[in-house]
Amino acid sequence: MKRILTLFITTTFIFACEPEIDDYEPSSGDADFSTYVALGNSLTAGVMNGELYLSGQQNSYPSILADKFANVGGGDFKQPLMKDDYVGNRLVLDSVHGCKDTTLAPAPAQENPDPQNFTDIAGQGPFNNMGVPGAKSFHLLTKGYGQANPYFGRFMSDANTTVLADAMKVNPTFFTMWIGNRDVLGYAMAGGEANSITEQQIYSGVLDSLLQKLTSEGAKGAIANIPDVTDIPFFNTIPYNALSLSQEEAGQLREAYQQYNQGAQAAGVDTLSFQEGANALVIEDNSAPYNEIGGMRQIKENELVLLDIPLDSVKCHGMGSEYPVPEEYVLDEEEISKISQAVNGYNQTITAMADQFNLAKVDMAATMKEAKESGLRYDGVGYTTEFISGKLFSLDGIHLTGQGYAIVANKFISAINAQYNAEIPTVSVTEYSGIQFP
């Protein structure tokens, strides 16, 4: 009887306790994460909602990564943090009064910039997050770049240093690199009208120099490739047929463009046509043969309208109908093809060099493609490249949300784990900041 009672009490005790699952053990595998340095551009710096600011930097993917590296021997990770969020160009969602209606849209935050954000903090260095907003690949090797770019100027170790030289100051045992986006984005964001695409040869040379130096002391690392810029919301939000017309307006436009259409027929190109409903925007095109007939045409379905087009002008003041959309707001077929070509070239270089330097390769291009085509899903939350509702991109349509950066961090972790037989824990994406609605 006593034995039965003992058995009963023991069993009760066991079942009253919570069930235990064996813990998993993080491991660094073949890599040494004790000193980690991140190189890159605004995406690496943690730019969000159009600006580099404190709470955005705290959600940068290198800082998220460093937090996880801490489980496998990672040490301190110092970012050149802004003092606060009031830097100048931060966007927030707000009621925006347009000429026709009031909508919830990105608008400059109503706040006074705090000039202290650009005071020199070099004395706090060296820094582990060497992401510099605006940096193209070759800028990382450009002496005195900090004098031209205040986002580097504020933490460069001296006036003639390079980003790479400052990165080497921490003696990295591990690095991540995501560079090249800006090499095409500058051109793309200007509608192909300003800012040139970095030539393939230069990109390859720069990348080789960067990786030679970074791995010179035996450091290991990971390198991410470049998403197709045309997958991102800045180029995919305003539809080509954003011109909405009433029957009457369509009639008036047909009449107004009679002369143009005669010229078009003579030149053997498409005439302008307008119907009630959605219409292809009229855009500026000064190439032949359009330069002969007024320097305009209707945009093609596969051409892209940029997010920064002044929509009020389209809706109420005749842009894209009575007069053409200026070229700087449009990426035409030829420009898109130049961008794709460059990105493909960069990505081939990245793949080859990841191989050559035995680095983990992070396929961000594939991730973004997947987000656009089928969407990503983490812990019950869906992410797409849709502007605002897609949750991946912040209000500028180019940089990511905190959750977007967490997804990037997870992609880095997966690639690093696979390359170095490591077991770095993944990130809980939904813990990070998203789009905030008033």
Place this chain on the structure above:
Amino acid sequence: MRKTIFLFIVGILFGGMAKAGGFQVGLQGQRQTGMGLLGTAYLKGPSSVFYNPGAMSFQENRFSTSIGMSPIVSTVSFQYEEPSLYEAKTDNPVSLPFSFYGSGKITEKLSAGVGIYTPYGSSTVWGDDWRGRHVIQDISLMSIYVQPTLSYQISERFGFGVGFVYAYGQVELNKGFPLQNSEGEEGSINLDGNTSSFGFNAGFYAQPVDRMEIGVTYRSEVLMEVENGDAAFSVPTSLKESFPPENKFDAELPLPASVNLGASYRFTDKFKLGVDVNYVFWSSYESLDFDFEENTESLEDLSQPKNYENGFIYRIGGEYFVNEMWTFRAGFYYDSPVANDEYYAPETPDAVKLGYTGGLSFAPNENLSIDASILFVQGLERTADYKPENFGGTYKYNAIVPGLGINYHF
């Protein structure tokens, strides 16, 4: 010979791919709970109303009644899919399945009875902030069946009974909604509805030879159709128009049918042993869909695919009659999962569950007995995903269910 037959039966019962689980609660009588929750062919008081209406007319007493309750204390531990350091544990409230039965003889051969019991339910609370909050924060499913029953003893050895089931059900769930306000706080959805429905419970019961009982029952599906449940959305102010705060929903939840087979044998005057097998038609639970009365561009209907599979539960249990005052019981059951590895939702712990039971009855006089039982449920560790939401990891369930009841007859 006897041993061979027994092994043969065990072989059949454990042979196939076994599945059951889901949110079924087997606790419909203290005496049955004590012996692996079996009772299809095991005459054991008025709880026959539930376990086998066909056995009710075999009661020797003119009238008998029982009442009992079995509080469930359960926990599920969770470890996020590796590599991750994330762990969580449920904070489930104690749920309280209960049962009441009364049955009496109208004539020597005809009996009438009624049962009120709670055959399906679940209460899982993961908390508002856990990592799976956008899949589920907490859910409470509750059902109460009221079952008036008639049973007729066709011959000395054979009885049939059927009960009509009126079922009342309630479902409430909360889940996080991934829209942040300007403070970075997330929204949430609360869905709350109740409904009633009908079904039946029928059984054959026989004593083919002395000391032996066999039985088969069929409990029909009860389809719970919630109409006009309350759907409350808490979202940032600027999005209120897209998510009407006082929306309504319709939803459908099947409480599945089951076929139950059993046999028992009184080996000696002191010892009786029974086996049961339940086949539960969980495949009717294909998905849990919430159809909102008002949809907007941002608010689509919610659909959670379940794709459950039919399943078996195998039970074995017996009694040792010490003397007229004391009876001891013990039993075991094996209950395996009905959710497949790609549709394992954290709201319903589902795994191979092993139940170890014990119980006793104390009869201070010949009319009264006090019945106590204890059930330990050990869920085996299970690694599974809920693919539609890309959420998964390793789950482990356990529960301890003490029970107490009173049985009175004359």
